[in-house]
Amino acid sequence: MKKTLMASVAAFALASPAFAAGHLAFAEGEGEFNWDSYKAWAESAPDLSGQQLTIFGPWLTPEDGYFSNMLAYFNEATGAEAVYTGSDSFEQQIIIDAEAGSAPNIAVFPQPGLASGMAGDGFLSPLPEGTADWTRDNYAAGQSWVDLGTYADADGNDNMYGFFFNVNLKSIVWYSPENFEDAGYEVPESMEDLKALTQQIAADGETPWCIGLGSGAATGWPATDWVEDMMLRTQEPGVYDEWVANTIPFTDERVLAAIDEFGWFARNDDYVAGGAAAVASTDFRDSPKGMFTSPPQCYMHRQASFASAFFPEDVVVGEDADFFYLPGFAEKDLGSPVLGAGTLLGITNPSDAADAFMTFLQTPFANEIMMAQTGFLTPHKGVNLAAYNNDTLRKQGEILLGATTFRFDASDLMPAAVGQGSFWTGMVDYTGGKSAADVAAAIQTSWDAAK
Amino acid sequence: MDNIAGSKSSLTWVVHISVVLLVALWLFPTVGLLVSSFRTADQIATGGWWKAMLPAEQNQTFRATDPDDEGAQSRDGDLYVIEGNVFEGAAVGEISVWGTSSREISAYQAGETADLGDGEMLTVQANGDYRLTSPTEMSGRGQRIFTTAVTPPDFTTQNYKDVLFTEGSGGGMAKAFFNTLTVTIPATIIPILIAAFAAYALAWMDFPGRALLIAAVVALLVVPLQLALIPLLRFHNEIGIGKGYVGVWLAHTGFGLPLAIYLLRNYMVGLPRDIIENARVDGASDFQIFVKIILPLSFPALASFAIFQFLWTWNDLLVALVFLIDSSGETTVMTKQIVELLGTRGGNWEILATAAFISIAVPLAVFFMMQKYLVRGLLAGSVK
Numbered sequence: 001m002k003k004t005l006m007a008s009v010a011a012f013a014l015a016s017p018a019f020a021a022g023h024l025a026f027a028e029g030e031g032e033f034n035w036d037s038y039k040a041w042a043e044s045a046p047d048l049s050g051q052q053l054t055i056f057g058p059w060l061t062p063e064d065g066y067f068s069n070m071l072a073y074f075n076e077a078t079g080a081e082a083v084y085t086g087s088d089s090f091e092q093q094i095i096i097d098a099e100a101g102s103a104p105n106i107a108v109f110p111q112p113g114l115a116s117g118m119a120g121d122g123f124l125s126p127l128p129e130g131t132a133d134w135t136r137d138n139y140a141a142g143q144s145w146v147d148l149g150t151y152a153d154a155d156g157n158d159n160m161y162g163f164f165f166n167v168n169l170k171s172i173v174w175y176s177p178e179n180f181e182d183a184g185y186e187v188p189e190s191m192e193d194l195k196a197l198t199q200q201i202a203a204d205g206e207t208p209w210c211i212g213l214g215s216g217a218a219t220g221w222p223a224t225d226w227v228e229d230m231m232l233r234t235q236e237p238g239v240y241d242e243w244v245a246n247t248i249p250f251t252d253e254r255v256l257a258a259i260d261e262f263g264w265f266a267r268n269d270d271y272v273a274g275g276a277a278a279v280a281s282t283d284f285r286d287s288p289k290g291m292f293t294s295p296p297q298c299y300m301h302r303q304a305s306f307a308s309a310f311f312p313e314d315v316v317v318g319e320d321a322d323f324f325y326l327p328g329f330a331e332k333d334l335g336s337p338v339l340g341a342g343t344l345l346g347i348t349n350p351s352d353a354a355d356a357f358m359t360f361l362q363t364p365f366a367n368e369i370m371m372a373q374t375g376f377l378t379p380h381k382g383v384n385l386a387a388y389n390n391d392t393l394r395k396q397g398e399i400l401l402g403a404t405t406f407r408f409d410a411s412d413l414m415p416a417a418v419g420q421g422s423f424w425t426g427m428v429d430y431t432g433g434k435s436a437a438d439v440a441a442a443i444q445t446s447w448d449a450a451k
Numbered sequence: 452m453d454n455i456a457g458s459k460s461s462l463t464w465v466v467h468i469s470v471v472l473l474v475a476l477w478l479f480p481t482v483g484l485l486v487s488s489f490r491t492a493d494q495i496a497t498g499g500w501w502k503a504m505l506p507a508e509q510n511q512t513f514r515a516t517d518p519d520d521e522g523a524q525s526r527d528g529d530l531y532v533i534e535g536n537v538f539e540g541a542a543v544g545e546i547s548v549w550g551t552s553s554r555e556i557s558a559y560q561a562g563e564t565a566d567l568g569d570g571e572m573l574t575v576q577a578n579g580d581y582r583l584t585s586p587t588e589m590s591g592r593g594q595r596i597f598t599t600a601v602t603p604p605d606f607t608t609q610n611y612k613d614v615l616f617t618e619g620s621g622g623g624m625a626k627a628f629f630n631t632l633t634v635t636i637p638a639t640i641i642p643i644l645i646a647a648f649a650a651y652a653l654a655w656m657d658f659p660g661r662a663l664l665i666a667a668v669v670a671l672l673v674v675p676l677q678l679a680l681i682p683l684l685r686f687h688n689e690i691g692i693g694k695g696y697v698g699v700w701l702a703h704t705g706f707g708l709p710l711a712i713y714l715l716r717n718y719m720v721g722l723p724r725d726i727i728e729n730a731r732v733d734g735a736s737d738f739q740i741f742v743k744i745i746l747p748l749s750f751p752a753l754a755s756f757a758i759f760q761f762l763w764t765w766n767d768l769l770v771a772l773v774f775l776i777d778s779s780g781e782t783t784v785m786t787k788q789i790v791e792l793l794g795t796r797g798g799n800w801e802i803l804a805t806a807a808f809i810s811i812a813v814p815l816a817v818f819f820m821m822q823k824y825l826v827r828g829l830l831a832g833s834v835k
Contacts, residue, residue, distance in 0.1 A: 054778035060791045061617070085778045088790050096773055100684035102694055104778035178595060182552040286496050293497070294510040294597045295556050309794075312493045319592065 024076060025069040031372060032386040038365035042077035046356055049079035053353040056097075057108025057343070058090040066373040073369060074360050080353045094348070098123040103348040106357065111412035112148050112162060113419065115346050119151035119161045125350040126159040128358055135163070138362070139379040141406040148408055149344055162344035165361050166370065167377045169396050170225050170304040170339040170409065171232075172323045174288060179296050190330035191233060195264070201299055202270040210273045210298035211266050212287025213280050213428060220424030222284045223262065223431065224411040225339065226302065230261040232337035233328045237405045244410045250444040251437065259436040266431050273298040279431045285310045292320070302326060304341070305396050306375055318392040325399055335404035341412055371397070379406075415450040422446035488804035489606040495800050506603045509544070510556060513537035513596045515573075515581060518589035530584045537596055538579040544600035549575045556597035567594070610805040614792060624809075627788040633696060634771060634784060638703035638764045639757055642711050645704065647753065650715035651741045655727060665716065671709040679705075680773050687774065695782070699775040706770065707760050718752035719745055754824030762814050785810050 029035060059067060064086045071082040085104075087093050091114055097103045098118060109115040118124050132150070136142040149162030173194075180187070183204070188194040201208040213222050231240050235254050242248045243255055269275040273290050274282060274297075288310050290297035301307065308317045315321050328334050345361070347354045360366050368387040370376040375389075377397055388394040400406075411419035426439040486500040494503065516523045516535050524531045538544065548557040551565055551573060559565050561577035570586040575596060583594060615624050652658075653665055683705070687698045722745065730740050746753075764770075768786040776782050789806040793799050 052779070056778040061794050064791075083779055085776070086791065087772065087776075087787075088793065089772065093772055096681055096684065099681045101688045102684065102777065176553075179553045182554050289493075289496050292512070294512045294553065296553050312496075313491070 024072050026369070026372070031368075032384050033368045033372070034364040034382075034384055037363045037382075038073065038077070041360060041363045041365070045078050045360070046352060047079060048353045048356060051080045051351065051353045053080050053082040053106070053351065053357060054104035054349075055082060055084045055106045055108065055345075055357075056090070056094065056104035056348075057084065057086055058088070058110045059084075059108065059343075060086045060088060063374060066370060066376070069373065070366055070369045073365070074357060077360075078353070078356060080356070082353070082357065094118070098348060105347065105349045105351055105354045107346055107348045108165075109162065109344050109346060111341065112151075112344060112408070113412055113414075113416060115149075115162045115344060116151040118346070118348070119153055119159070122154035123348060124151075124153075124161040125347040126153075126161060127163055127347065128355045131163060131358065131362075132160040134362055135160075138381055139164070140381055140401045141379065141403060144406055144408070145379065161346050163346075163358055163361060164342045164344045164379070165367075167340055167342035167379055167400065168305045168375075169377060169400055170341060171229055171326045171337070172302070172305065172396070172399075173326050174291065174301045174303060174307055174321055174323045175299060176291050176296065176320060177322050178320070179291070179299060183299070185299070187324045188327060190327045192330055194327060198265065198271055198300075202268075206296075207273045207298045208271050208300055209265055210282075210287045210290040210301045211279045212282030212284045213431065214283035215285075218420070218424060219280065220426070220428040221411065222303065223266070223427035224419075224423050225304070225409065226262040226266070227258050227427070228407070228410045229302075229326055229339050231255070231258040231410070232339060232405070232407055233326075233334060234258055234261060234332065236334065237337065237407060240407055240410070244413050246414075246447055250447060251440045256436045256440055259430065259440065263430065263436065267433075276431060280428045305377060305393075308375060308392070318390050322392065323395075336402070337405040337407060338399060338403035339407055339409065340400065341409040415447065417450040418443060418447045484804045484807055487801065488610055488808055489608065490801060491607055491609070492799060492801045494605070503606075504604055506601050508547075508599060508601050511544075511598050511600065511602075513598065514593040515583055515596060517593040518591065524589060527584070529586060531586075531588050533583040533589065535581060536579045537575070537581055537598060543579065544598075544602035546575060546577050546579060546598045546600040549596060549598045551594065551596065553595075553597065557599055610801045611809070614789075614802060614805045614809055617792065624785070624788055627783050627785045630782060631765065631784045631786075634699055634703070634775065635761060635764045637696075637700045638707070639760045641700060642704045642707040642760060643753060643757060646708055646711035646715050646756070647746065647749070648741070649708075649712045650719050651737075651745055653712065653716045654719040655740075655745075656737060668709050668712050668716075672713060676706045676770070680769075684773055694775060694777040696775065699771060702770050702774045703760075703764050703767075707763070711756050711760070714756055715749065715752055718749055722748055751824050754821055758817065758821050758824070761817055765814055766810075 026033065055067075055071070057067075064084055067084050071084060074080065074082050090108075090110070094103070094107050094109075094114075095118070098121075103123065107115075107118075115124065127149075132146050135146050135149070139145045145164050146160060149164060150158050150160045151162070152158055175187075183201075183206070185197060185201070186193075188197050198208040211222070211226075213220050215221055228240075231243065231254075234257060239248070239254055243250075243252070248255070265271055266279050267276045269277075272279055284303070288301045288303060288307050289312055291299065291301055292312050292315055308321065311317065311321055325336070328336065345358070347358070364380060364383045367376075367378040367380050367383045371378065371383065371387045371393070372389055375393065377393065377400055379400055381401065385394050385397055388397055411423050413419065414423065422443045426443045429442075430436060430439045483500045486503055487495055490500065490503055498507070515537075516533050518524055518533060523533055525534070526532070537546075546561045548560055550556040550558040551567060552558070559575070561575060564572050564574045567573055571583065571589070572585075573581065573583045573594060573596070575581045575598070579598075579600075581596060583589070617623065653661060653668075683702060684694075684698075687693060687701070692698045692701070726744060727740055730744055735743070766786065768784075768790065771784045771787060775784065776787060789802075789810060792802045792806060794802075
């Protein structure tokens with residue numbers, strides 16, 4: 001078993017450079033793909049022979065290879081030459097390029113804040129007409145995606161500039177099913193159960209959670225996800241929106257309560273691997289590995305769908321590792337809220353090829369090609385779920401499609417000084433022992449200053 | 452006796468010990484990086500590099516052969532049997548204790564037999580051989596075996612293969628290497644050419660406003676280059692060079708010139724006035740003096756600046772990203788290639804360590820070849 005697994009991993013590793021070169025990764029008619037949607041699109045697609053389409057984004061190895069594979073089908077259908085390049089300093093570089101007038105055709109934004117800022121400066125061109133209607137009709141919770149991609153231009157008029165492609169799901173808890181089985185634990189169905197399980201694991205002399213906030217200059221962000229999830233599970237979505245817009249202050253008692261819900265897990269030495277003091281210093285990329293050590297350092301890890309990228313190499317997602325939806329409180333009737341984030345594409349240098357590519361992304365086929373290769377999730381309602389690379393992804397895709405409430409990562413929507421600054425550092429201070437009220441007051445002060 | 456000239460001061464020992472300590476301090480992280488570059492990501496995450504060199508007691512998890520695999524189960528009398536060795540494909544160790552549950556990883560001694568229920572029995576030997584027997588046909592996933600074993604050091608060269616032969620979005624490392632050379636060599640030669648002329652003029656030719664010009668060059672030394680990124684790129688776009696090699700050469704030249712002129716002028720000003728005046732008396736023109744006298748005498752300063760400029764352009768990522776790398780994917784440099792290999796979320800430490808050693812190779816070679824000029828050249832302009 002192990003040997004065949006290694007062999008297939010090795011074969012994949014050998015095969016992927018060939019993928020990266022942008023060959024057609026899947027032969028026509030093969031796989032669980034909606035080839036009809038591709039052919040129909042290809043027939044009506046404009047002839048773009050010789051046109052270059054440059055796409056610039058934050059994805060590096062291995063995601064850049066997967067994306068290039070999808071581009072290969074676009075090139076095949078239109079004759080265009082679409083090329084993707086990635087950079088780890090995308091956020092700075094896209095601004096330099098746009099300011100200097102050498103922007104790529106399409107930019108892939110990791111969060112809406114940056115796109116909104118660039119739209120306000122007049123660097124983005126509106127998406128092809130009809131994209132907003134299409135998104136509203138074809139994406140689960142469509143209106144929220146339209147709202148997240150709609151910004152004011154330099155003159156203050158609202159246009160849809162951002163098309164969401166590749167979404168990740170944050171409200172999930174990873175665990176090792178076999179370790180749960182060894183210890184006789186059950187997957188919790190409600191937040192009350194989850195807390196009871198946490199107490200039970202601690203009472204058994206084990207450690208329930210691995211939590212790591214370390215992320216270089218961005219240290220603290222995993223905690224903001226926790227707080228956002230707790231916010232959605234303790235309050236109405238409307239309160240969440242008011243919090244994001246700062247119409248209720250950060251120091252509101254409902255916000256403080258959500259922070260303290262996170263503190264219930266993270267600030268108890270018995271509940272976190274390494275003790276509460278280790279939370280801020282553990283790197284979020286190393287943190288999930290604790291679930292797979294022998295003996296396990298912890299039993300659960302709350303992190304977005306991409307966490308599986310940081311599991312040890314021999315862990316098979318779906319067998320050695322699985323996840324459950326971070327449940328809501330049974331006593332509060334708030335449905336099943338889902339927290340997520342995602343990348344959006346915007347046109348930074350308009351051309352026919354750019355418009356054509358934006359419509360190509362609306363085909364189920366373009367989504368399915370991505371789904372089959374990587375940890376790619378889509379809210380597109382028309383895709384064949386069987387195309388997902390594995391069962392774990394499929395389950396995540398179903399959660400996304402079945403969400404009664406979808407809310408975007410709040411820290412990505414807040415002003416940069418807060419969402420990528422004081423909120424992060426504030427959460428580090430909080431896990432270090434500062435009170436929620438003090439931390440929230442400091443964050444609110446920085447928000448006032450940013451207004 | 453101690454004060455007799457020529458005998459060693461007792462302080463010599465202090466000096467020697469401090470030197471050894473300083474060298475150790477400098478080498479320590481480098482050695483760690485070197486060791487890490489031969490380890491896998493999982494090894495780096497679970498234990499420090501200083502533990503990698505010695506045999507260590509490790510807790511590991513293995514999985515017995517999947518019963519559903521073809522031919523996995525053989526018959527022995529009435530029993531279904533799965534046999535194998537847990538260390539297959541991994542470093543072989545000496546097992547002391549083992550277990551079958553993540554809760555009790557040291558339940559059994561090596562050689563003991565565990566009862567897994569339903570008549571299933573598992574025996575694990577110290578050398579890793581295991582035998583799983585059952586009265587009925589087995590199904591489900593392979594049985595997990597938790598071992599505590601002393602394992603020898605385990606190193607891999609896979610990281611180097613990954614870094615050298617993986618193709619990024621802009622092509623492989625070989626292409627990036629030649630691109631980097633294409634950037635670096637002209638970006639080193641052009642500023643030296645210009646700076647040598649300018650330095651001579653500022654040092655030995657009399658013209659009004661010379662002092663002001665020198666002051667302006669010194670003032671430019673303190674201007675951070677980040678300030679010029681957007682205006683300069685916009686300028687390049689307007690005059691039609693856009694992003695490309697010409698642009699990056701120009702940018703490196705511009706950013707390197709103030710230091711080059713300052714360094715060379717100060718060196719040239721220190722050359723003996725008599726030689727130059729003699730040449731003038733003999734009827735040499737300024738150009739002849741420059742080519743035949745100043746240039747040969749300034750060689751140490753030129754070489755040392757060349758080394759500085761080469762190292763700086765070789766290691767540069769920022770200027771290349773702004774002025775060279777466009778979204779066509781055709782242009783990439785080694786620093787960019789390495790950043791890409793780090794992955795979208797930047798967690799691949801083993802790649803970082805390996806890439807550091809690969810990208811250090813050329814600067815090291817340059818440094819050792821030109822070391823004697825660097826030592827001489829470091830004094831350039833410091834004594835008049």
